[in-house]
Structure formats: structure tokens, C-alpha cells
Amino acid sequence: MSETIFESYTNKNVLITGADGFIGSHLTELLVKSGANVTALTLYNSFGNHGWLDYIPDQIHKSVTIYAGDVRDSAQMFRLTRDYDVVFHLAALIGIPYSYEAAHSYIDVNVHGTLNLLEAVRSNRVGRLVHTSTSEIYGSAQTRPISETHPIHGQSPYAASKIGADQLSESYARSHNIPVVILRPFNAFGPRQSERAVIPTAIRQILDPACDKIKLGDLSTTRDFNYINDTVRAFAMIGESNNIEFGTAYNAGSGVETSIHRVIDKLLEITKCDKKIISEKSRVRPKNSEVRALVADASRLKKATGWTCETTLEDGIHKTIDWWRNHFANGLVRRNKSFSI
Numbered sequence: 001m002s003e004t005i006f007e008s009y010t011n012k013n014v015l016i017t018g019a020d021g022f023i024g025s026h027l028t029e030l031l032v033k034s035g036a037n038v039t040a041l042t043l044y045n046s047f048g049n050h051g052w053l054d055y056i057p058d059q060i061h062k063s064v065t066i067y068a069g070d071v072r073d074s075a076q077m078f079r080l081t082r083d084y085d086v087v088f089h090l091a092a093l094i095g096i097p098y099s100y101e102a103a104h105s106y107i108d109v110n111v112h113g114t115l116n117l118l119e120a121v122r123s124n125r126v127g128r129l130v131h132t133s134t135s136e137i138y139g140s141a142q143t144r145p146i147s148e149t150h151p152i153h154g155q156s157p158y159a160a161s162k163i164g165a166d167q168l169s170e171s172y173a174r175s176h177n178i179p180v181v182i183l184r185p186f187n188a189f190g191p192r193q194s195e196r197a198v199i200p201t202a203i204r205q206i207l208d209p210a211c212d213k214i215k216l217g218d219l220s221t222t223r224d225f226n227y228i229n230d231t232v233r234a235f236a237m238i239g240e241s242n243n244i245e246f247g248t249a250y251n252a253g254s255g256v257e258t259s260i261h262r263v264i265d266k267l268l269e270i271t272k273c274d275k276k277i278i279s280e281k282s283r284v285r286p287k288n289s290e291v292r293a294l295v296a297d298a299s300r301l302k303k304a305t306g307w308t309c310e311t312t313l314e315d316g317i318h319k320t321i322d323w324w325r326n327h328f329a330n331g332l333v334r335r336n337k338s339f340s341i
Helices: 024-034 051-055 074-082 094-102 104-123 157-176 198-209 228-240 261-270 298-304 313-329
Strands: 011-015 037-043 066-071 082-088 126-132 180-185 185-187 213-216 225-227 249-252 276-279
Touching: 011 024, 024 037, 024 051, 037 051, 037 185, 066 074, 074 104, 082 094, 082 104, 082 228, 094 157, 104 126, 104 157, 126 157, 126 228, 157 180, 180 228, 185 228, 198 213, 198 261, 198 313, 213 261, 225 228, 225 313, 228 249, 228 298, 249 298, 261 313
Parallel strands: 011 037, 011 082, 037 066, 082 126, 126 180, 180 249, 185 225, 213 276
Antiparallel strands: none
């Protein structure tokens, strides 16, 4: 986790929905280190765990107030959102392949859940709501780099659900004067990311002696990869800036376009791995759903907050590989052991 400290958060009351996830757990760490009073909403489950929050350092974990619940529960959102300086809304269903099978669930969580939070913020005293968008809402790049004025295309049910949530957030800012701002991260990666994403699934298969091949999808697409420390810095900066416009979206990306193939080559080079790579049909999106290219124009965010990426792709990859190696060495790997899905 980055040692960046944001003193403006000292003694601020902050709520993070989806704090049990990849980005949410890192944002929790950053804001606790910055002196915030952090309340974390995690998804209730019968196992009694709190996702990736269970893996953050103990001294950070003990400083966090954790509530298990669900953004789909409007009454709980009303009770939970009272008297916060900033609410960061990251709770969402994010797996693109699963959205093809469970579109109703994506609407329930991503659209209705966001609506519940907006209504709760409207009724309660909240200084600012930071809503999390995704670069997937742009679809395949028609112009490069992609600015916030780029046309929107829902090329998957996941993207469509996030478009709905974004539009609701904008409408509540403009219709009800809700202090909501939309942060649109491009492809974050780093420690604790789900193996649904290409970098962690590739690293896991590269390092796992039980895997004699590396099963991946389409390697020809391009993305704008951003190390997790830079992504959570963007959240922190947009949550504190006095120069942002409510109801407006801000891209967070490096502006560097890299093919998946090049990323995999770099992973193989760093790890000195010679395993064969095979394309697995189940990992390839439907033809008209695949987003071919994404690269950000983040000049609007830079102008408003001063944010830029500080970590190169290669440095971020090295740090991510080191994390995975440590987890293998300590027997802490807990994600999928089957790569057929």
C-alpha cells in the first residue's frame, strides 16, 4: 500500500461501500493511514468474513468500523449514511462474464443499489458522494485517448448497468442538488485483485506448479492499466478537492495503451516462465461485446485535483508478482484453483 497520506482526511467521517473488494480494501487502508474515521460496508455472508478487509494489516483493521449488509436494502442505506463527510460508493457486481448469465442481479445491485444510496444521501447529512464508474461504459474506443465526452456504449450487461448507475448519479446531482461526483477508473491492477481479471489470473497460473499451461482469452485487445495505489489516490483526491463539479464524470487513467499480449509477455519475462499459453473459448467475450481498446484522457481529473499516475506498468507488475509469490510461500492463496471459468 502507498505511503501517501492525505492530511485533509484527519478526523473526517468516511463511509466506503464495497470495502471488502479489491479497490475498496486498498482505499480503506489509505484513508485510515490518513487519519480518517472509516466505516466499511461489506457484503453480508454466512461465513462471517469481510472479503479482502480480512487481509489488511491488523493495526489498520482494528481502526475500521465494519458493517455487513447490502446496498440493495434501502432502509439499511438510510440508517448507515447519516453524518458522513464523504461516502465512497464502490459496492457493485463487476464480473463481465457473469453479467451475461445474471443481468437481473447486475441491475439489482448496480442500479437499484446506487439508487438506494442516492436516496439515502439525499435524506441525510452527507458532505460528498463519490460514485464509482468504469471505463467499460465507453465500449471500444472510437477516438484515442478517450475523454469524458466520448460516446457511451453498453457492450455488456455489466457496462449497461454501470451506465444506468452513472446516469442516476448525474441526474440526482442536477435534479436534487446532491453533492455527487463520478470517478471513472480505467483498468486497475495490483495485490488482492480477483482472478476474473487478466493480470492476476495470468500470474496465478504462471506461479502455480499445478498449472502446466496458461489459459487466457483474447490477447489482442488493449487497455490502460493503472496500479492500485494510483487508483485509490484518485479516489482520495476527488473526495477532497474543492475544484470538482458535482454531477460530472472524471476519468482516472495513465493515458498509456498496452495490449494484453504485451502484458503477458512481460509477466513471462519477469518470472522466467516458459509455460504454453492457450486461448480458452470460455474466456473470450461474444464478438460484439468485446471492448477492443481503452485508453484514458484524464486531463479533466488532473486539472481539478492534480492527479497523475506515479507507478509505471512494469513497476506495478513487479509489485503484484511479489505479492503473489508471498501468498504462495505462506499458503495464503484462496482464490479459484480451476481456470476453466
